Amino acid sequence: PPTPPLHSSPDLHASHNFEATQLSCHSATLSPLKASPKYYTFMLFWKDHGEQLSGTMGCCSGRCTLIFLCIFQLMVALERQVFDFLGYQWAPILANFFHIIIVILGLFGTIQYRPRYIVVYAIWTALWVAWNVFIICFYLEVGGLSKESDLLTFNISAHHSWWSEHGPGCVRREMPTTGVRSLDSQSYISVMGCLLEYQYIEVLHSAFQILVALLGFVYACYVVSAFTEEEDSFDFIGGFDPFPLYHVNEKPSHLLLKPMYLST
Numbered sequence: 001p002p003t004p005p006l007h008s009s010p011d012l013h014a015s016h017n018f019e020a021t022q023l024s025c026h027s028a029t030l031s032p033l034k035a036s037p038k039y040y041t042f043m044l045f046w047k048d049h050g051e052q053l054s055g056t057m058g059c060c061s062g063r064c065t066l067i068f069l070c071i072f073q074l075m076v077a078l079e080r081q082v083f084d085f086l087g088y089q090w091a092p093i094l095a096n097f098f099h100i101i102i103v104i105l106g107l108f109g110t111i112q113y114r115p116r117y118i119v120v121y122a123i124w125t126a127l128w129v130a131w132n133v134f135i136i137c138f139y140l141e142v143g144g145l146s147k148e149s150d151l152l153t154f155n156i157s158a159h160h161s162w163w164s165e166h167g168p169g170c171v172r173r174e175m176p177t178t179g180v181r182s183l184d185s186q187s188y189i190s191v192m193g194c195l196l197e198y199q200y201i202e203v204l205h206s207a208f209q210i211l212v213a214l215l216g217f218v219y220a221c222y223v224v225s226a227f228t229e230e231e232d233s234f235d236f237i238g239g240f241d242p243f244p245l246y247h248v249n250e251k252p253s254h255l256l257l258k259p260m261y262l263s264t
Contacts, residue, residue: 062226063110063226066106066118066216066219066220066222066223067107067110067111069219070107070216073099073103073212074100074104076208076212078100080209081093081096081097083161087161087162087163087164088159089152089153089161090153091152092152095128098124102120102124103121105117105120106121106220110223113227118224118227121216122221125213125216128213129210129214132206132207132209133206133210136203136206138151138152139202140203147160147199161198161201163201164191164198165191167195167196167198167201168194168195168196170191170192171191172189172190
């Protein structure tokens with residue numbers, strides 16, 4: 001028996017006609033550069049994979065999480081910088097200063113889609129973890145280190161952590177020296193009743209910095225990989241290729257005319 005003719009549904013025809021009309025109306029307002037075949041290829045690719053690409057870079061993605069972590073790191077670093085200034089801890093002050101600069105750089109790279117800046121931020125977070133491990137070892141007196149030394153002040157002054165006299169529950173009392181008092185006379189300071197010793201407060205600060213830095217390192221690597229995959233996907237359709245996928249010759253090629261002799 002003869003095969004009956006295939007009829008497409010009217011809904012399918014209507015959807016195709018609507019998409020073609022919408023594309024033609026949209027391309028009428030575009031510049032000649034955007035109306036090139038490369039642009040249509042990008043539109044077709046984005047129609048098929050745009051939802052997946054936008055989902056990886058959405059507000060609930062690792063990029064927004066990294067932005068939140070960078071802002072949180074800035075707040076924590078500024079808090080630590082204030083207390084290090086109060087205790088005249090010059091080495092931590094310099095480390096916090098560089099940390100704040102690199103975190104701002106990583107935040108800018110995350111917002112502006114700059115993977116190189118995020119790579120610098122990821123490398124710094126590894127160094128920042130190592131620095132905080134050293135601070136923990138210093139205050140816990142691991143490896144021959146002593147918390148009473150002037151290492152963190154570059155031997156400039158004999159100041160110690162601000163928390164040594166202003167910790168939670170600490171009562172600070174000044175005991176003047178016996179004898180004749182003058183302008184240059186010194187007094188002994190006794191601190192009693194501390195609920196938590198200052199070295200453990202510094203250790204908790206450093207441990208919290210390590211935790212946040214590790215999270216930032218993980219999300220920085222994830223965002224860099226996501227940016228790289230997105231660039232590769234766009235380059236696959238000719239986004240960054242100087243020679244587009246479809247080359248349109250605007251000028252007609254010159255034809256070489258040769259005389260033709262007919263033999264009789």
